[in-house]
Amino acid sequence: MKVLITGGAGYIGSHCNRYFNEQGVETVVLDDLSDGHREAVIVGKFVQGDFGDKKFIYNFLAQEKFDAIIHFAAFASVPDSVTRPRRYYDNNVAKMLILLDAIVDNDIKYFVFSSSAATFGEPQYVPIDEEHQQEPINPYGMTKLIGEEILKDYEKAYGLHSCSFRYFNAAGGSQDVLIGEAHNQECHLIPLIIRAALNGAPKLKVFGNDYETRDGSCVRDYVHVEDLAAAHYLGLKYMMEHNVTEQFNLGSNDGFTVFEIIKNFEKISGLKVPYDIAGRRPGDPAVLVASNKKAKELLGWQLKNSSLENILQTALAWEKNKRY
Ligand code: UFG
Secondary structure, eight states: EEEEEEEEETTTHHHHHHHHHHHOOOEEEEEOOSOOOOGGSSSSSSEEEOOOOOHHHHHHHHHHSEEEEEESSOOOOHHHHHHOHHIIIIIIIIIIHHHHHHHHHHOOOOEEEEEGGGGSOSSSSSSBBBOOOOSSHHHHHHHHHHHHHHHHHHHHHHOOEEEEEEEEEEOOOOOTTOOOOOOOSOHHHHHHHHHHHHHSSOOOEOOOOOSSSSSOOOOEEEEEEHHHHHHHHHHHHHHHTTTTOOEESOSSSSSSHHHHHHHHHHHOOOOOOOOEEEEEOOTOOOOBOOOOOOHHHOOOOOOOSSHHHHHHHHHHHHHOOOOO
């Protein structure tokens, strides 16, 4: 099997690329390196390019003959999407349509889509299952919801089967510290906690201590990036066996507040995290916790690396020994 991984030089994509190669899948990573790193592609073929460049992507798909596409390439920062939504609608929706049309016209039948917990908005209940209504409260979440809806229509009309994965909070790095989280503009909690602890400055800003949660800070569901990679492999296999279009929530079924993450990190590292309380960050829901029942039952997905301790330890090891 030969698979194209767009955005495979990014955080989740690079772990997925590695995992697929370990399972014997031939991969080609396509990444424009706007937020990805060439060094993160440790196996498989790498091509630098733009998945939304119509002429390029049509030629590329015609030449390479893929069995399936895994589409990670997207802008993925909630706060950035609130201030610069046009970038998100352009990259995550308009350019995705160009890619999808090239896929359909090249008669490729399987597509794995990086969706997000941000498609749900403020939950009506937790853990959030796949039946939960989707009402995004930020532009990033809206672009991912639109992507999911386009895919449902493309299956009906063009027979393109897809698997949409709504990631909750991807975290951690590879056990051997070869690849890990590295964004040009870091806005995620765990890397910022670690940097504040290792360097003393800048201090972490805790965005809001007045939410209706057990300690006033936001609750999130942290899931290890290597477990997410395994879910993509299982999802692709499932889709190919059953010729279906499905959506799955990928999380640990468990939530931690920002203060709990800080305390746990201090405990496992022996380091102190300097922080200030800041105001709420626009676009942040108070609580996001996944039900992973469907992924477990249909795909046989198992969480092997997602204990909070392992997430924090692998993230810390990566921050100390970053290769890129
Ligand atoms: N937080 C802080 N201080 C920071 C950074 C984050 O207090 O400096 C808080 C946030 O307010 C939030 C939690 O830590 O409550 C986690 O924030 P992240 O930025 O790490 O992650 P998000 O929950 O905002 O975003 C993640 C993914 C998105 C996805 C989203 C679902 O990165 O792609 O979950 O809402 F869309």
